[in-house]
Amino acid sequence: MTFPHLLIEDLDGIRLVSVDRPDKLNALDEATLRSLHSAFDAAADHDGVRVLVLTGSGPKAFVAGADIAGMAALSPARARDFSLLGQRMMRRIERMPKPVIAMINGFALGGGLELAMCCHLRIAADGAKLGLPEVTLGLVPGFGGSQRLLRLAGRAAALELTLLGAPVDAQRALALGIVNRVVPAAELREATLALAAQLAAQAPLAMRGILDAIQVGAGLPLDDALEYESAQFGLVFSTEDAREGMSAFLARRKPVFANR
Numbered sequence: 001m002t003f004p005h006l007l008i009e010d011l012d013g014i015r016l017v018s019v020d021r022p023d024k025l026n027a028l029d030e031a032t033l034r035s036l037h038s039a040f041d042a043a044a045d046h047d048g049v050r051v052l053v054l055t056g057s058g059p060k061a062f063v064a065g066a067d068i069a070g071m072a073a074l075s076p077a078r079a080r081d082f083s084l085l086g087q088r089m090m091r092r093i094e095r096m097p098k099p100v101i102a103m104i105n106g107f108a109l110g111g112g113l114e115l116a117m118c119c120h121l122r123i124a125a126d127g128a129k130l131g132l133p134e135v136t137l138g139l140v141p142g143f144g145g146s147q148r149l150l151r152l153a154g155r156a157a158a159l160e161l162t163l164l165g166a167p168v169d170a171q172r173a174l175a176l177g178i179v180n181r182v183v184p185a186a187e188l189r190e191a192t193l194a195l196a197a198q199l200a201a202q203a204p205l206a207m208r209g210i211l212d213a214i215q216v217g218a219g220l221p222l223d224d225a226l227e228y229e230s231a232q233f234g235l236v237f238s239t240e241d242a243r244e245g246m247s248a249f250l251a252r253r254k255p256v257f258a259n260r
């Protein structure tokens with residue numbers, strides 16, 4: 001299984017996907033956007049994959065943005081298509097039925113921060129720089145960045161990062177709620193894999209219900225969202241894993257979840 005411009009590594013239920021264009025700081029061109037979409041489609045269907053980690057190759061960047069060289073040649077109509085292609089791919093990641101962790105190992109700028117924000121959790125190296133610098137190119141974010149940053153960190157942070165275009169460091173990103181955790185760069189892989197292993201041991205169908213409740217619920221009025229949560233609760237209650245989780249608690253043993 002190979003995808004252009006991506007490296008795939010499987011480790012005990014964890015699939016590590018690396019954007020692999022380190023000489024271009026992993027900038028997202030059209031081929032890479034398509035490849036990411038295909039790779040996440042494949043991972044969604046693969047029962048052996050419980051959790052995904054998304055990162056960038058090399059020591060310097062997660063992803064330094066959409067590929068500016070490729071973008072500069074686009075007509076306005078093709079630019080809109082490029083934006084839609086990126087948005088579709090990122091929505092695919094956001095709506096994955098299993099958790100996706102962004103492991104931010106360096107620059108996460110423009111399309112790179114947009115990519116990190118469509119993941120469910122974000123863990124950053126202490127030297128990482130995160131931002132939406134599109135305004136400095138005379139552009140607006142086109143892969144969902146204005147909307148996801150608004151929803152993730154609120155209006156003040158969204159307006160500051162998009163209007164100024166200046167990146168923030170990992171600690172400020174943590175304070176703004178853009179990333180979940182910051183760790184020393186040398187410990188990033190180990191800390192991310194430990195977090196992923198913790199998720200890989202959880203009940204997959206419960207995690208799927210949680211992802212659905214939060215992703216779908218976020219777009220609904222509260223009463224409808226609460227009803228949706230109850231529907232998910234009832235659905236997940238019917239699984240073998242729910243029986244196992246509750247029985248294990250009552251028997252004071254560790255649960256073993258079978259994804260059924």
Ligand code: COA
Binds near residue numbers: 107110
């Ligand atoms: N698109 C295309 N190529 C990119 C890129 C991008 N978004 N970001 C970096 N690259 C390329 C550079 O052109 C350079 O290629 P080259 O060696 O063939 O000239 C290579 O990656 C290394 O980048 P360089 O700029 O030399 O590294 P640096 O350490 O001096 O600076 C950054 C790092 C991240 C500050 C700088 O590359 C940058 O500002 N990138 C663009 C960020 C951006 O605006 N992203 C939003 C796009 S919408």
